[in-house]
Amino acid sequence: xxDLHVGLLGxxxxxxxxxEAWLTLGARVSVHSDDGRHTHLAAAHxxxxxxASPSLAHLLDHCALIDICTPTASxxxxxxxxxAAGRHVVCEKPLTMxxxxxxxxxxxxxxxxxxxxxAHVVRYFPEYEALHRAVTGGAVGEPAILHFTRMTAYPDxxxxxxxxxxxxxxxxxxxxxxxxxxxxxxxxxxxxYAQVRESQSDTGARIATGxxxxxxxxxxxxxxxxxxxxxGTAFRTTFRVAGSGGVLHHDSHETTAFRVLAHQRGPxxxxxxxxxxxxxPYAAELxxxxxxxxxxxxxxxxxxxxxxxxxxxxxxxxxxxxxxxVELTAxxxxx
Numbered sequence: 001x002x003d004l005h006v007g008l009l010g011x012x013x014x015x016x017x018x019x020e021a022w023l024t025l026g027a028r029v030s031v032h033s034d035d036g037r038h039t040h041l042a043a044a045h046x047x048x049x050x051x052a053s054p055s056l057a058h059l060l061d062h063c064a065l066i067d068i069c070t071p072t073a074s075x076x077x078x079x080x081x082x083x084a085a086g087r088h089v090v091c092e093k094p095l096t097m098x099x100x101x102x103x104x105x106x107x108x109x110x111x112x113x114x115x116x117x118x119a120h121v122v123r124y125f126p127e128y129e130a131l132h133r134a135v136t137g138g139a140v141g142e143p144a145i146l147h148f149t150r151m152t153a154y155p156d157x158x159x160x161x162x163x164x165x166x167x168x169x170x171x172x173x174x175x176x177x178x179x180x181x182x183x184x185x186x187x188x189x190x191x192x193y194a195q196v197r198e199s200q201s202d203t204g205a206r207i208a209t210g211x212x213x214x215x216x217x218x219x220x221x222x223x224x225x226x227x228x229x230x231x232g233t234a235f236r237t238t239f240r241v242a243g244s245g246g247v248l249h250h251d252s253h254e255t256t257a258f259r260v261l262a263h264q265r266g267p268x269x270x271x272x273x274x275x276x277x278x279x280x281p282y283a284a285e286l287x288x289x290x291x292x293x294x295x296x297x298x299x300x301x302x303x304x305x306x307x308x309x310x311x312x313x314x315x316x317x318x319x320x321x322x323x324x325x326v327e328l329t330a331x332x333x334x335x
Contacts, residue, residue: 002025002026002027002294003026004065004293005064006022006028006063006065006066006067007029007032007062007063007066008029008031008069009028009031009032009033009056009066009067009089009199010031010068010069011033011035011037013157016041016065017282018069018119018282018286019050020282021282021283021286023048024031024280025286025290027290028049029049029051030050030051030053030058030062031050031052032052032053032054032056032059032275033070034070038052038053043213056081057197060081060082060085060087063087065087065289066089066090067090067091067286068090068092071160071166071167072096072160072166072173073165073245075091075092076095076096076101076102076104076105078091079095079105079108079109082292083105083109083114084112085114086112088293089109089115089116090119090286091116091117091118091175093119093121093306094168094172094176095116095118095303095306095310097310097314098314099307099311101310102306102311106306108284110303112318115289115292115293115299116306117299117302118302118305118309119285119301120177120180120305121281122177122281123184123285123300123301124285124288124300125281127252128239129142129184131239132184134150135243135248136185138245139246139248140241140242140244140245140248141244141246142244143185144219144242144243144244145220145221145240145241145242146186146220146221146222146223146224146225146239146242147224147239148223149225149226149237149238150225150226151226151227151229151233152227152236153229153230153231154205154206154230154231155173155228156206158334162206164231169210169317170195170208170210170226171194171212171313172210172316172317174210174228175210175313176309176310176312176313177317179212179214179309179316180305180309182216182224183305183312184305186218186220187218187220188215188217188328189216189222189328190215190327191325191326191328192212192213192215192312192316192319192326193212193213193319193326194210194316194320195210195214196209196210196320197210205230206228207229208226209226209227209322210225210226211224214312234253235331237252238250238251238273275309284290284314288300300310311328312328
């Protein structure tokens with residue numbers, strides 16, 4: 001069990017998910033949100049020692065680690081405040097909206113000598129862990145073609161998701177998971193091409209789809225398809241990796257699973273994916289971060305990974321805007 005005092009910022013779906021994971025790990029948690037919802041979140045877990053905090057400043061004064069689960073546009077300011085106070089930081093993906101802001105945050109953390117952890121939880125899902133072990137272990141030979149899909153209902157529970165300037169849309173808020181994961185398998189991309197389509201159904205529900213192609217410096221090519229569908233759309237992910245020695249495939253609908261629910265709602269309003277697992281991947285992710293803080297062991301995901309994921313997502317948005325492929329220079333791909 002962790003002897004760690006965590007300052008949690010936010011009270012939405014991801015904050016609730018992170019809170020449950022921290023409590024599973026035995027951490028003490030103080031929570032704050034600017035909209036005041038943190039008081040209800042703390043009250044709901046009062047028996048577990050969760051306390052409401054009056055401000056970010058209070059969290060910075062009393063907590064060893066800050067966990068940021070607020071809207072993306074607020075991330076940079078909070079990261080900079082936390083690292084200036086000498087606090088380690090976990091930040092929900094994406095680190096920031098722009099690559100420049102992400103790099104600034106990573107550089108500030110490095111200067112302060114603290115950890116900045118981008119919360120790319122897909123790397124901790126057991127099927128993706130298994131794929132990574134298999135591919136890096138040579139199971140498919142030299143990876144050549146990768147294909148990823150990700151589908152869920154349109155995230156309409158908070159209006160900022162639908163505002164491109166606040167969330168980056170489906171390419172940044174959803175598909176960044178798979179951009180990051182593909183990079184972890186086959187390295188940095190040198191070219192990005194993407195398209196996005198948004199529409200409304202007959203019932204007025206918003207729908208978004210995104211497609212992207214990454215050409216990697218290794219020669220591998222990754223294809224991505226993301227969907228934010230109508231209400232009730234079941235969460236589903238697939239991957240297929242083909243190389244010189246074989247093919248690996250997975251479809252989450254073929255996996256027996258239990259659900260992690262953020263609001264104790266049924267499948268129709270589900271926000272957190274169904275997954276077959278032995279440990280909640282959010283707990284596995286936060287355990288890795290906390291272990292790095294307490295032991296100095298490098299975590300599986302570093303600040304640079306978060307910066308590169310933002311860089312890829314920004315290139316995808318630019319490609320979708322212009323209709324042209326975006327080249328990533330060697331400096332952009334490695335710094």
